[in-house]
Amino acid sequence: MAEVLNLPPGIAGLLEIMARLRDPQRGCPWDVEQTFATIVPYTIEEAYEVADAVDRGDRDALKDELGDLLLQVVFHARMAQEEGAFGFDDVVAAISDKMVRRHPHVFGEASVEDAQAQTAAWEELKRREREAAGEADASALAGIARGLPEWQRAVKLQKRAATVGFDWPAPTPVIAKLHEEIEEVRVEFDAVAAAPDDAAARDRLEEEIGDVLFVCANLARHAKVDVGAALRRANLKFERRFRAMELQAAQDGMALAELPLERQDDYWEQAKRAERGE
Numbered sequence: 447m448a449e450v451l452n453l454p455p456g457i458a459g460l461l462e463i464m465a466r467l468r469d470p471q472r473g474c475p476w477d478v479e480q481t482f483a484t485i486v487p488y489t490i491e492e493a494y495e496v497a498d499a500v501d502r503g504d505r506d507a508l509k510d511e512l513g514d515l516l517l518q519v520v521f522h523a524r525m526a527q528e529e530g531a532f533g534f535d536d537v538v539a540a541i542s543d544k545m546v547r548r549h550p551h552v553f554g555e556a557s558v559e560d561a562q563a564q565t566a567a568w569e570e571l572k573r574r575e576r577e578a579a580g581e582a583d584a585s586a587l588a589g590i591a592r593g594l595p596e597w598q599r600a601v602k603l604q605k606r607a608a609t610v611g612f613d614w615p616a617p618t619p620v621i622a623k624l625h626e627e628i629e630e631v632r633v634e635f636d637a638v639a640a641a642p643d644d645a646a647a648r649d650r651l652e653e654e655i656g657d658v659l660f661v662c663a664n665l666a667r668h669a670k671v672d673v674g675a676a677l678r679r680a681n682l683k684f685e686r687r688f689r690a691m692e693l694q695a696a697q698d699g700m701a702l703a704e705l706p707l708e709r710q711d712d713y714w715e716q717a718k719r720a721e722r723g724e
Contacts, residue, residue: 460517461534464524482525489518501678547571569609586610597673600663617668624665627658690717 453459467477492515499508523534548571550556551564558564576589583589586609590602607613614620634651641647666673691713695702702710 457520457534460520461524464517464520468524468528477521480521480525482522485518485521485525489515489522492518497674497678501675501682547575566609569606595674597659597663597677600660601667601673604664604667614664614668617665620661620665620668624658624661627654627661630654631658687714687717687721690720 453462464477466472467474470478492511496508496511496515499505499511519537520534523532523537527533546553548568551558551567556567558567572589576583581588587603587606590599590606592599594602604613614623631651631654634647634654637647638644638651663673666676691710692702694713694716695705702713705713
């Protein structure tokens with residue numbers, strides 16, 4: 447007979463569930479064998495699933511995905527508690543202290559004019575905290591995590607550089623820079639085509655494509671467009687149109703993979719027109 451659980455409400459019940467799952471004698475073998483390193487990929491995945499639910503405007507899914515993400519926090523905190531490092535209450539206390547400390551205009555006597563001024567004040571407070579902690583890196587770029595998705599890290603690097611004035615004044619020169627970088631990519635493609643086994647040429651091509659992506663991230667920042675949201679939107683649009691292509695080809699009695707590119711392009715244009723209601 448299944449055990450009847452009498453769990454306390456709220457977060458206390460979730461903490462008790464995680465403690466039981468991690469119990470070496472009575473817990474779940476999978477949960478027991480996990481480590482910080484093995485759980486991290488799930489933590490990242492759950493954060494992206496939260497973003498996906500937000501993008502889709504699905505509040506029921508958002509509720510579920512936020513629960514999954516909270517479970518990841520509880521999981522990490524439980525493993526740390528087992529090591530004697532810290533527990534969930536310490537995590538809550540740390541973020542509560544940080545929020546109060548970094549919002550003196552709300553919880554203290556300071557004032558800020560607008561959200562932009564608050565962002566600048568936030569970065570300055572973070573810099574002071576790093577300095578007080580004795581961090582040797584005094585760069586404006588200090589403290590930007592290397593574990594971030596690279597597109598997100600690119601935007602953070604650019605924002606930090608902008609705090610000391612190293613930034614384009616408007617989107618127009620960023621667009622000009624993008625054209626310049628695309629031309630450099632064309633040059634390196636020609637070099638690779640001429641010498642396909644040349645490792646140095648391929649390395650230069652990778653570098654130039656990276657420059658294009660970096661400038662694209664900067665352009666999105668100047669446009670106040672979230673790079674991740676924009677790319678997710680592009681991915682969804684591609685998936686939607688591609689699936690429409692497959693469906694239409696099947697309705698015409700053909701497999702998309704068996705068609706030449708020209709016919710596939712016809713289906714792609716058909717899918718685009720259908721989206722526009724033409």
